[in-house]
Amino acid sequence: KEKKKKKKKTPLPSFLSMAAAVASAPASLNFPSPSSGCRGTTSHRAAAASSSCVLNSGSSSRMPTSAPKPTTVSPSPLLYPDDFASRLGLGLDHAVAGLERLFSSPSHSPLAPPPPSTGGRDADPSGGGGGRPLRVAYQGALGSYCQEAAAAAFSSLPASRLAAFPCPHMEDAFAALEDGSADRAVVPAENSLDGPIHRNLDLLLRHPRVEIAGELVLPVNHCLLALPGADHAALGRVASHPQALAHCRGRLADLGLEVDEVPNAADAARALADGRLDDGTAVIGSRVAAGEFGLAVLRDNLQDTAAGGNYTRFLQLSLRSPDGSSCHRDGGVGRRKATVAFSPEKGPSELFRAMWAFQSRGMSVTRVDHRPNRSKPLRVVERVGSPPTANFDYVFVVDVEEGEPAGNSAAFESAVDGLREMCGFVRVLGRYTCDAMRC
Template sequence: MAASSIARSPVNPIVRHVICRASPSDHLSKTSLTIHGHYPKRCRHVPLLASLHGDTTRNNDRNAQALELQRVLDDFPYDVIPNDPTMLPTPLSSTQLSNSVSDGSRVRVAYQGVPGAYSESAAEKAYPNCEAVPCEQFDTAFEAVEKWLVDRAVLPIENSLGGSIHRNYDLLLRHRLHIVGEVKFAVRHCLLANHGVEVEDLKRVLSHPQALSQCEDTLSRLGLVKEAVDDTAGAAKHIASYKLKDAGAVASTTAAMIYGLNILAQDIQDDSDNVTRFLMLAREPIIPGIDRPFKTSIVFSLEEGPGVLFKALAVFALRQINLTKIESRPLRKQLLGASDDSNNGYPKYFDYLFYVDFEASMADEKAQNALRHLKEFATYLRVLGSYPVDTSMI
């Protein structure tokens, strides 16, 4: 594993070397980066500047990989950005994937957003006492895991009110990460504003599109103009930073505390049962078992034709396997405008991918037989992960 090029900041490097260490959270042996150097003890995040360009490669022999990484990165001149301990960590960006100093005893988990985001709370529920690493975009969180900068990523996949997060379905296909778990998190939205601002002073409200849609009735009743931003906590941070008097944010109570905002109203979501399901992603799959409830996620494509999807889903029904989710997404770069013989003269516009979750472990013979059956007529089939079901009380 090697970095092809590094963009460095003109500050004094104080980190001396990088060593490879197996993450204590993993059952499988793998390599993670731990930074050592002479720096004072600070808050849990100390951002570093280090841009990695190009894809990293992985050797089949993990011991050889660790030795090679040690050789290449020994005395590597990473630079540390001086940071006020009271400041919050800067989210990782796709063009500048920053590393954070870790003491090696906690799992490092990437999430999308800024501190105070619901995703951060979900990451801490999935991995208690983890070192949560904020990322600007969903893509960045995937890349951070692939580049060994973090151990895991926890990302939303669906909400009980807003539906599926389509971007993450597409990214699951684009990247080679594995689903190793799920966590369900109850989302309770609040209307936040700067101190001294009342509800009647507000003209607009900022938040993530999903959060705005989940509070549609309340926000419409208040007559507020809805403005979409990247994440809920980011909206809270924005109105606090610019001391806006005419704008509020839909975010969590944690975000209100972090950014010093006043809570004008609590539980403003349209339905009290507002739950978001998050996926836990890793570089390696876990070994599925049959000792507890398991779920398996797959993605497949089919040739067009009458009853083909029915036949695909029948492989599960014939074996009494319950489906919990099915999502269809267009297969990109497959737009066709001309008709062909297989469509009986009708224009063929899209090829589709089908994402399916079913209640069975890949250690179960009936699940293996179902996928063997499906593979007989699927044009593409990939297992995204087989992992324990989150049965905890939300």
């Protein structure tokens, strides 16, 4: 009988081949959902490549269309791309994207499940030499402003006692805490020019095991970066994130530079260093990016508010203790703060009473924000003699300075009890020390 010719499949490239090999021990990896793109946990039997196979998230190279089969036979069968995706129940694009996200973080060891998180209690934040280094996840890419914030937040630690790594997606920093890959996480909360970063506030509400352990306010210093030896007069374009370009619009106009918007300023700095940008192009980025990628700083404080006014507030996150209580009520030399989320039963009309619960006990509300109440999007109001009306319902998030004596637990707990009398939902997102602004 004449054998039917089978269509030849293209094997995975080398950096995914090892990751796609089926091993005997099950593991759990996070992959984006095909419908939402959000991380979800998918059980599989995948052996992974070593740390030398970590993907370069800043690279513009694409997956090759063909690759020779390995000559060495693995004890586990080698999966082709479509087979691998099929076993995970995902499309090929989603499966590969999941692997890229996994390997983009050097702290995620795919060879074995991560150890259970202890909230950093087996690390040595004091830098005294005992325990392992403190593992800190920060949102963004290598060379981002968040990397600078992570270094500043733990500046008291020797370099050997701090292991910081980037998380390209906002959800990844929270996942790193929950799966034990990180002891702390540093995320941006708001900018003095652009306002709150609501995505991180939403993630705090969706991850009840994560709490705020501290905060840090840093000035934003936008730098004009170019290749070493570049002629300033030869520059005609500048690439960066739309926010950074907006912050520097006036200065860029004075310099006569055209702008190119890119998704990530740090990735643009990497691309410039790798020679992947056109000649005559500069980048707006941080001094950290200049140091990471060997770029020259042509101009400092390029933002239009060079005299002051452009600051970003960062939050330091950690896991709550196993009993659900906060781990960070003691220590620190700054003002004591708390962040509380609540949803009044009668809606925004009860907001004054909620504020008074703190003010009447000697505490000051320093910030108020609100987010959609996803568990109860609409609040229906019944009125006698009139048809019912429906209004959107909200979760309010407030920052409170606890006053004197610092960290007065009795007064704070009493205020929270007062909130519970008028709210269907109350959660303390963290009690922490407010760090002094770094200038």
